[in-house]
Each structure stands twice: as structure tokens, then as C-alpha cells.
Amino acid sequence: MRSLLVALLAATPVVAAAWDYPDTHRGDVVDDYHGTQVADPYRWLEDTDSEVTADWVTRQNAITDQVLAEIDTREGFRERLTELWNYERFGVPTVNDDLLLYERNDGLQNQAVLYLQTGLDGKPRVLIDPNTLSADGTVALAGYALSPNGRFLAYALAESGSDWRSIRVRDVASGRDLLETLTDVKFSDIDWTRDSLGFFYSRYPSKDGTFDDLANQSLWYHRVGRLQSEDVQVYARPDKPEWGFDAAVTRGGRYVAISTWRGAEEKNQLFRLDLGDGDTPNFDGPVTPVVDGFVARYDVIGSSEHTVYVFSTENAPRGQVIAINLAKPAKTHWRTVIPQGEETIESVEFAGGRLVVVSMRDAAHRMRVYSTAGKLEREIALPGLGTVGSVAGQADDSTLFYSYESFLRADTIYRTDLNTGKRAAWQSPDIDFNADDYVTEQVFYTSKDGTRVPMFITYKKGMKPTGDHRTLLYGYGGFNVSLTPYFRIHRLAWLERGGVFALANLRGGGEYGEAWHAAGTRENKQNVFDDFIAAGEYLVESGWTAPEHLAIQGGSNGGLLVGAVSNQRPDLFAAAQPAVGVMDMLRFHKFTIGWAWVPDYGSSDDAEGFDYLHAYSPLHNIKPGTDYPATLVTTADHDDRVVPGHSFKYIAAMQHAHAGDDPVVIRIETKAGHGAGKPTSKRIAEAADVYAFLWRYTGG
Structure with missing residues (x-):
């Protein structure tokens, strides 16, 4: 494959456009993929930091503003979304002895505030308020871990939506930060040693202040109060630059279980490091394999002394729980605690000396409690078709916290006694919306190849299928991600106006285990589009x-989905909203962490991979003279996961080819990333624009 400098040439649109789109230069770049010549006229838009791209962004946002300004419901959506968003919401608390650590947003704060309180009835105090760290709310709290003795908090910050993190340490009693700041951190957990004197984290090597090459992550130990330059490198594999690492310290503090991952692949290895039984951790011992070879998932759930409880998919595609004694890690000593069942295991938490299992039945959650011997003790009843969002507890305490949500009900935080099964709401949201006026039903439909696919449909009670309801269809279909019924405040504004919301559980997700996931990957990816x-x-x-009332929406891999089906069936949809989508399937692996998606997508570097990727790639299957759905692409200038060049090139190609009267435009957010950490003010503004656009262009 050859790489050429782009010669910028003025483009003449194929057809006369109804909107005065900005002129976008078309270059003469052509790549040779295994003997097939593929033009890439907008290669120059991959350089998102250039002056010419910045000018193009300004001009694109200007035409988008013009389109949105002509929509009379835009301000109404903005006002109603501001009202709906203004409710107090809490995160599930992390419990450390009698300390509760949790996030709370009073309603319209740009970022949630981290609180600490002693006991269930204690008075909360602010531990970290990210809103004070930037004037525009674009610095976000992106992870934290309290030391076992409760003295220190290690916490990560992200700026402008970036995946890059800086880690700092705060003295809990004084509320002041210590001197150290850890940088070059990305895709990292934080896990303390039992002595509370330091923690493990992962980082990448810095390359003269740039981070274009996401390779050679390594595992480090940081001692509180010391400079990052004094940190100890615990494990690195320069011979395997694609490997990444997570650490989990066992409850007794003797061992570190090191998970070795490789991109987005649903397989990992498991290693162990013996820290010794002295007062000071010993990092000089060998890192030895427990699970050698990428054959399945092995996720550490929790531990009891030398034993770690592990979620595994080896010979169990719907998941199982096993116990491994790290003092005797040979496979012959492993014990199956919870074997694979008919339902797919979504998550497991070790709490109160028990295993709390969240599983899926037809894409809705169930919750059960098992002993460490594998005996079912009880099922925790959930209010209906919904999602257990997060579960937290202590290894030796019977109090369990968890959140429950559905399409119509925001996160309610429950507190359950694992000994008795008694449950009470710890925090309940109070929203200016009557959920009882609406209903969610689950249906099953047949895909192109005969596969039975579930879908949830939410609408106002009493509505009948009269064929004229504005309907928003959402999907994802990839990376083993399961879409269970989950709450998003902005969808309420759509429902209140009489809209219908539908969510399809496409292949490529994890709703029915690894077989369902694999059926939507690589050469099978077309199944996902057929399902949608x-x-x-x-x-x-x-x-x-x-069709004139039907809109489709999806983000990231779901943005790819929306782009692909818009190309394949433009007649079926009136409007499309691909958000931060992977649109160039021939070059996605060349940017930031894109190489990690090859296990799901395949790669154009391989001849067979090129064939099936080129067949559906949203960028490469736009046909001149086609009447496409009204399209509002959304992306952000600081998205370092799915780089904005994907969306830039896609919309340029759409505007060049589109033959219809409805607009195809792009909304480019500034000082924002892939979505995480976006300030509330930006979320409201974007949601208002998106829903006003979709409402306008599904009016028939």
C-alpha cells in the first residue's frame, strides 16, 4: 500500500444540492489494496490539526447551524431537556469499612462531585469537585480508588474528553493533593497494595510528548509521596507491543493477579506475582503464568486469602465462575464454582463472602446470590425489564449496593442485606416525568437468514400501531456489548412528543454469549446490518x-452501523444520526487505538479482510446520485478513540454524492472526545440539536 501526499483540488458536486454545502477539496490519493485501486480523495481531512481542516470544520459547523436554526422545535427540545436533566442523581457507593465514597450531581452541574461520608447516616463532605478544575467543565473525574486504610485517594482526570489520564493522590483527611502527578496513562485501572502505601497502574512510553503509537503498555507500582520517575516497573513485554495489563491484588495482599489483554479481543491471559509475606511488597519475584495463551476470558472477580474467583468463558461461551488458588495455580487444582447455565452471565461481584451474579435472559437482567461453594442462596427480585448498572460491596460485609434502571426509570440505588435478602432504596431519582404513562414491550422478529432477534419498543400507553408514529430505532451490534434496557434522560423528550423508541439486540453483541457475538464479527459483520x-x-x-417517519441512531461502532445501513437501504429510513462512528473500514486500524478493533472487524492488510470490509465500509459505499436519509453526523475535535477524521471524510463524501433535498450535515463539538466526561451543558445542547433534527425529518 502506498502513501501519497494529498493534492488539494476543488470538487464539483455530482448533483445540485438543496443546501449550500462548503466546497470540500478532493485529492488524488489512490491506494492499492491487494491489486484493487481505491481512491481516498479526502485523506487530507485525517490531519485534524491542520489549518485547512480547521477552516473546513468552521464552515461545516456554519451550515449545520443554519440547518438547525430553521427547525422550530429546537428551542423547545432544549428547554424541555434542561428541565428533565435537572434532577439529583447518585452513583453506586464504593464501601471501605464504614466509609462510603460516591458521586452526586445536583442536576445541571457539568460534572458529578465525589463525596465521602462515614456510615449510612453520616454527613457527606466533598472530596473532589471537578467543576472547580476548569471554567467550562471539560475536566472530568475518570476513575478513582480509595486506599484500604482510607487515608489516600488515587484519582484520574481527563481533559476535553480525551482517553489520556493523569493520576493524582489526595490526602483524605485534609482534602489536599500530594505533590506527585502520574502521566502517560491510558486504559488503566488503579489497585492498591494492602499496606496502603502504593498502587499499581498502567502507562505507555512517552514519545517526545506525543502519543500516536499506542504500543508497549507496561505495569507500574507507584509509592505514595514519590515522583513518577521513582516508580517501579512491575511487568513489561517489549516483545509483545500490543499487550496491555491490569493488576488485582488479592485480599490478603500476598499476590497480584495480572491480566494481560490484547486489543478489544474477548480473550486474555492471567499471570501472578508473589509479593511475599513481609511488610514491604517484593517486586523482584518472577511473573509466572496461570493462564497462558489467549484462549478465553479470565476476569478476576475478587479474592479470599490465596483464592481468586474468576469469570471465564473457556468451554463456557455464556460464562462460568471458577476458583483458583494462587499458591497452587495449576489447572488440575481449579474448581468450578458456578457452571455455565442457559442464561449469559453479564457480571459477578464478590461481596459478603458470596458471589452476586448478574445474568441476562433475552437481553434483560436477572440477579442471584451464590455461596462460594456454588449453592444458589436467593434471587434478588428486580422491578421489571431492566438493567443492573453497577454492583458494589465488601468481601466480608453483607451489605450490597446496586443500581437498577430501565428505559423509563433512572438509576435507583438499592441497599440489600445478603444475609436476609431485605432491600431498601438508598437513593431514588425525582424526575419531572410520569413513567407510569408509558410502557415497554419486548418483541422478537426474524432477520434475513432466519435468526430470531429481540427488540424493545417503548411508547405512551394507549398508542396504537397506526403507521404514522415518528420512531427512533437504536442499535450497536459489536464488541460483545449487550444492550439491556437502560435509561437516557434525552429519550424522554422524544417520547413526550409522541415518538416511539425502539432498541434492537443485534448480533455482534453479547446478549446470548460468545456465539451471538462471533456471528456479528469480521466476515459475519453483514449479519449485524441485516438484523438492523x-x-x-x-x-x-x-x-x-x-419509512418517512423512521429514524436510526447509533454511536461509535453503532455509528458504523448507521452509516452502513443508510448506504444499503436509504429507502427505509427518513433520518440518520451516526455519532462518533468508525466510517473508514480500510484505515481504522492506523489511528490511536484502532488496531485493537481488528479482532472484531478484521483488517484491510489481509486480502480476505479487505474484501468484506470494502463491501460495507460506510465511506466507500456512498453512491453518487442517491437520495440519502437526512443525516446529522456528530463527532468531537478531541476524540482520540474514534478519530474525527472518520466522520469528516464520511460527511464530505455524503455531501458530494447526495441527490436529495434533505440535509446531510455534521455537528463538530469542540473540547470534547468520544463521549465520556462531556459536560452537562454540552450534553443538553447536543441532545437538543439531535432530537430536533430527527423530529423535523421524520415528519413525512
């Missing part, structure tokens, strides 16, 4: 909507 198209056809055929 069949969902749209079902909504039309069952009378809920019609």
Missing part, C-alpha cells in the same frame, strides 16, 4: 411507523 434493517422492516410491517 430487519428491525426497521418489522416496525414498518407491524404498523408502528413508515
Whole structure:
């Protein structure tokens, strides 16, 4: 494959556009993929820091502002979303002896504030308020861990939505930070040693202040109060530059279980490091394999003395729980605690000396408690079709906290006694919305190849399938991500206006285990698009909507989904909203962490991979003279996960080819990233624009 400098040439649109889109230069870059010549006229837009790209961004945002300004519901959506968003919300607390650490947003704060309180009835105090760290709210708290003795808090900050983190240490009693700041951190957990004197984290080597090459992550130990230059490198594999590392210290403090991951692959290795039984951890011992070879998932759940409890998919594609004694880690000593069942295990928490298992049945959660011997003790009843968002407890305390949500009900935090099963709400949201006026039903439809696919449909009670309801269909379909019924405040504004919301559980996700995931990957990716198209056809055929009233939406891998099906079935949808999408399937692996997605997507570096990627790549399957759905692409200038060049090139190609009267435009957020940590003010503004656009162009 050759790489050429871009010659910027003025482009003449294929057809006369209804909107005065900015002129976008078309270069003469052509790449040779295994003997096939593929033009890439917008290669120059990959340079998102250039002056010419910045000028293009300004001009694109200007035409988008013009389009949005003509929509009369835009301000109404903004006002209603501001009202809806203004409710107090809490995160599930992390419990450390009698200390509760949790996040709280009073309603319209740009960032949630981290609070600490002693006991369930203690008075909370602010430990970290990210809103004070930047004038525009673009610095976010991106992870934290309290030391076992409760004296120190290690916490990570992210700026402008970046995946890069800086880690700092705060003295809990005084509320003041110590001197050290750890940098070059990305895709890292924080786990303390039992002596509370330091913690493990992962970082990348710095390359003259740039981070274009995400390779050679290594595991480090930081001693509190010391400079990062004094940190101890615990484990590195320069011979395996694609490997990444996470550490989990066992409850007794003797061992570190090191998980070795490789991109987004749903397989990892497991190693151990014996820290010794002295007062000071010993990092000189060998790192020895417990699970050698990337054959399945092995996720450490928790530990009891020398034993670690591990979620595994080896010979169990729907998941199982095993126990491994790190003092005798040979496989012959492993014990199966909870074998694979009919349901897919979503998560497991070790709390109160028990295993709390969240599983899925037809994409909705169930919650059960097992002994460490594998005996079912009880099922924790959930209010309905919904999602257990987070579970937290202590290894030796029977109090368990967890959150529950659904399409219509925001996170409620529950407190349950694992000994008795008694449950009470710890924090309940109070939203200006009557959920009882709406209903969610689950349906099953048939995809192109006969596969039975579940879908949730939410609407106002009493609505009948009359064929004329504005309907928003959402999907993802990738990376083993399961879409269970989860709450998003902005969807309420859509429902209140009489809209219908549907979510399809496409192949590529994890709803039915690894087989369901694999059926939507690599050469099977077309199954995902077929599933989504069949969902749209079902909504039309069952009378809920019609093509002129149907909108589709998805983000990241879901943005790829929306782009692909817009190309394949432009007649089926009135409007499309691909957010931060992976649109150039021939070059995605060349940017930031894109190489890590090859296990799901495949790669154009391989001849077979090129064939199936080129067949559906959203950028490469836009056809001149086609009447495409009204399209609002959203991305951000600081997205360092799915770089904005994907969306830039895609919308340039759409504007060049589109033959319809409805707009195809892009909304480019500034000082924002892939989505995490985005300030509330930006979330409201973006949601108002998106929903006003979709409402306008599903009006028929």
C-alpha cells in the first residue's frame, strides 16, 4: 500500500444540492489494496490539526447551524431537556469499612462531585469537585480508588474528553493533593497494595510528548509521596507491543493477579506475582503464568486469602465462575464454582463472602446470590425489564449496593442485606416525568437468514400501531456489548412528543454469549446490518411507523452501523444520526487505538479482510446520485478513540454524492472526545440539536 501526499483540488458536486454545502477539496490519493485501486480523495481531512481542516470544520459547523436554526422545535427540545436533566442523581457507593465514597450531581452541574461520608447516616463532605478544575467543565473525574486504610485517594482526570489520564493522590483527611502527578496513562485501572502505601497502574512510553503509537503498555507500582520517575516497573513485554495489563491484588495482599489483554479481543491471559509475606511488597519475584495463551476470558472477580474467583468463558461461551488458588495455580487444582447455565452471565461481584451474579435472559437482567461453594442462596427480585448498572460491596460485609434502571426509570440505588435478602432504596431519582404513562414491550422478529432477534419498543400507553408514529430505532451490534434496557434522560423528550423508541439486540453483541457475538464479527459483520434493517422492516410491517417517519441512531461502532445501513437501504429510513462512528473500514486500524478493533472487524492488510470490509465500509459505499436519509453526523475535535477524521471524510463524501433535498450535515463539538466526561451543558445542547433534527425529518 502506498502513501501519497494529498493534492488539494476543488470538487464539483455530482448533483445540485438543496443546501449550500462548503466546497470540500478532493485529492488524488489512490491506494492499492491487494491489486484493487481505491481512491481516498479526502485523506487530507485525517490531519485534524491542520489549518485547512480547521477552516473546513468552521464552515461545516456554519451550515449545520443554519440547518438547525430553521427547525422550530429546537428551542423547545432544549428547554424541555434542561428541565428533565435537572434532577439529583447518585452513583453506586464504593464501601471501605464504614466509609462510603460516591458521586452526586445536583442536576445541571457539568460534572458529578465525589463525596465521602462515614456510615449510612453520616454527613457527606466533598472530596473532589471537578467543576472547580476548569471554567467550562471539560475536566472530568475518570476513575478513582480509595486506599484500604482510607487515608489516600488515587484519582484520574481527563481533559476535553480525551482517553489520556493523569493520576493524582489526595490526602483524605485534609482534602489536599500530594505533590506527585502520574502521566502517560491510558486504559488503566488503579489497585492498591494492602499496606496502603502504593498502587499499581498502567502507562505507555512517552514519545517526545506525543502519543500516536499506542504500543508497549507496561505495569507500574507507584509509592505514595514519590515522583513518577521513582516508580517501579512491575511487568513489561517489549516483545509483545500490543499487550496491555491490569493488576488485582488479592485480599490478603500476598499476590497480584495480572491480566494481560490484547486489543478489544474477548480473550486474555492471567499471570501472578508473589509479593511475599513481609511488610514491604517484593517486586523482584518472577511473573509466572496461570493462564497462558489467549484462549478465553479470565476476569478476576475478587479474592479470599490465596483464592481468586474468576469469570471465564473457556468451554463456557455464556460464562462460568471458577476458583483458583494462587499458591497452587495449576489447572488440575481449579474448581468450578458456578457452571455455565442457559442464561449469559453479564457480571459477578464478590461481596459478603458470596458471589452476586448478574445474568441476562433475552437481553434483560436477572440477579442471584451464590455461596462460594456454588449453592444458589436467593434471587434478588428486580422491578421489571431492566438493567443492573453497577454492583458494589465488601468481601466480608453483607451489605450490597446496586443500581437498577430501565428505559423509563433512572438509576435507583438499592441497599440489600445478603444475609436476609431485605432491600431498601438508598437513593431514588425525582424526575419531572410520569413513567407510569408509558410502557415497554419486548418483541422478537426474524432477520434475513432466519435468526430470531429481540427488540424493545417503548411508547405512551394507549398508542396504537397506526403507521404514522415518528420512531427512533437504536442499535450497536459489536464488541460483545449487550444492550439491556437502560435509561437516557434525552429519550424522554422524544417520547413526550409522541415518538416511539425502539432498541434492537443485534448480533455482534453479547446478549446470548460468545456465539451471538462471533456471528456479528469480521466476515459475519453483514449479519449485524441485516438484523438492523430487519428491525426497521418489522416496525414498518407491524404498523408502528413508515419509512418517512423512521429514524436510526447509533454511536461509535453503532455509528458504523448507521452509516452502513443508510448506504444499503436509504429507502427505509427518513433520518440518520451516526455519532462518533468508525466510517473508514480500510484505515481504522492506523489511528490511536484502532488496531485493537481488528479482532472484531478484521483488517484491510489481509486480502480476505479487505474484501468484506470494502463491501460495507460506510465511506466507500456512498453512491453518487442517491437520495440519502437526512443525516446529522456528530463527532468531537478531541476524540482520540474514534478519530474525527472518520466522520469528516464520511460527511464530505455524503455531501458530494447526495441527490436529495434533505440535509446531510455534521455537528463538530469542540473540547470534547468520544463521549465520556462531556459536560452537562454540552450534553443538553447536543441532545437538543439531535432530537430536533430527527423530529423535523421524520415528519413525512
